Amino acid sequence: MSKIQIIATGGTLDKEYDSLTGELNFPQTHLPQIFAQALVTAPVEISPLMALDSLQMNDSDRQMIAKACIETNAHQIVVTHGTDTMVETGKMLITLGESSEFDKLRGKTIVLTGAMRPFALGNSDAAFNLGAALMAAQTAPPGVYICMNGLLHSADRVQKNRQLGVFEAQ
Amino acid sequence: MSKIQIIATGGTLDKEYDSLTGELNFPQTHLPQIFAQALVTAPVEISPLMALDSLQMNDSDRQMIAKACIETNAHQIVVTHGTDTMVETGKMLITLGESSEFDKLRGKTIVLTGAMRPFALGNSDAAFNLGAALMAAQTAPPGVYICMNGLLHSADRVQKNRQLGVFEAQ
Amino acid sequence: MSKIQIIATGGTLDKEYDSLTGELNFPQTHLPQIFAQALVTAPVEISPLMALDSLQMNDSDRQMIAKACIETNAHQIVVTHGTDTMVETGKMLITLGESSEFDKLRGKTIVLTGAMRPFALGNSDAAFNLGAALMAAQTAPPGVYICMNGLLHSADRVQKNRQLGVFEAQ
């Protein structure tokens, strides 16, 4: 069975409350803990690539994500990502895939997901979203997807509704 | 967008601790709470069909599940189920689908899932499994599946490893 | 049995994560939920007085707390409070008690407590601290106290160690 690559880039999903400062920060990714709690035996490999609030992500960060998707020999990839610019990153992965430098992206199933509430704060959507994204990476055809709210969207046909905090088909 | 039918049959996923008796029981299904926490906007419809420990399920109960899968006009179905006889129910759904009375089962994607630890006790695999199963119901071809541990198995090619508490391809 | 007054002033204990803004705010006090979870039958009366980060509290706010302590007919009082200036408020209650306007403070047992991690984020010290403070209010002689870390300090002989995030005798 081929491995599934999980690329962590930060986002709300991985934030934690720092008791000393009273602020939210990124200690280290909670993905191993989430997969352990879910008793995952699927052959996942977790790569912490960066730990950014997605509002602070720039094009260079997004190229780094694209490179990580190419360099892994996995064809099934989940990218955890902040929700604010998740769609922007998804669209850039589609665009980059049209260039010769990044054309290997096109043969892969890349599923972006995240959370509206950090896993570490309890009552979070993180585990559900990650379960859905891991499944989508294994069952959906090659392409770049956003997996949130129990739905799978092609990354070029979705937007975040900031008032409601959910993703909608566009 | 067509609705996705969620049929609750009980199982560990839905158990809760009763403080007065000190025992685990089935108050009412936690599925609405799990979907709310996950901010699900997918068009799910939840039907509590029964609330059984799957060791207590008999063939008549399994026929009732089969009928519920036929009677809904949904073609994407998630069945929450105790893990101990989840595979047995899955196999019976396949067998029943071969009879003329239940042949409508064959056109549907039916995904059985559950949990090794009740959702209500925290640190549970329930939300992850349900996220994965909801996605599988939308992305996998018609058939009967077991979705556990981040993997999707055809129901006739999987078994539960009771020592490890995980499902394995057979 | 005489009632025990619980005066909520905000602080970390009562903060919650806002999924839409990604920030911590004060929705409404979690004290009723904490007491319900603890199956409290002690005759507590909860008064939400203000909802402030204690770094934003000024002398006028502290006088309002003093007045609330006087105006209740309860002689056993718990004040939930941010940890950063909890000691400052405690000392001011002692000082005010020496004036004729506020001399009724001197006959009461006033216990300040709070939390280093919000109750709503899970894995919090809030419930433990509140249990300890509620007991101290019933068992300690009149005075103004800080109850944190399983210890009861007279408010004029304690300081917060900000590096360690704990309160120490001074």
Place this chain on the structure above:
Amino acid sequence: MSKIQIIATGGTLDKEYDSLTGELNFPQTHLPQIFAQALVTAPVEISPLMALDSLQMNDSDRQMIAKACIETNAHQIVVTHGTDTMVETGKMLITLGESSEFDKLRGKTIVLTGAMRPFALGNSDAAFNLGAALMAAQTAPPGVYICMNGLLHSADRVQKNRQLGVFEAQ
């Protein structure tokens, strides 16, 4: 500062769900985790003495608890205990204290506490009760007490109301 002895005897407080058997058992005491979460700096020493459902406790077990209370040089003691026979154990500690063999019990503050819902299952009264009991052990005069529901009862003047799941003055 003198140490406070914490004697663990089991009870609901320390139970955990076993995913493989689907039953509740006693893995090891959760007291260190509860104190760590509460950021306790009070000088507590935790002794796991036994791990029993209190309905299975007999007089010999209760004598063992009495001996443990005598043998520690601490004068402030918290005993975690199942709620069903907590009062019975408390009364026996009072009775034993009247004999010459156990008369050292009389100089100590012994506080029995427990929980109606296991700490490990979340949403538990355990941390609150333990905070209250730890404070009572430090502030109440020598005697044997039951500390539950935010109240401190002398062990010979309290009973458990099994219908409501709370302790009441008798």
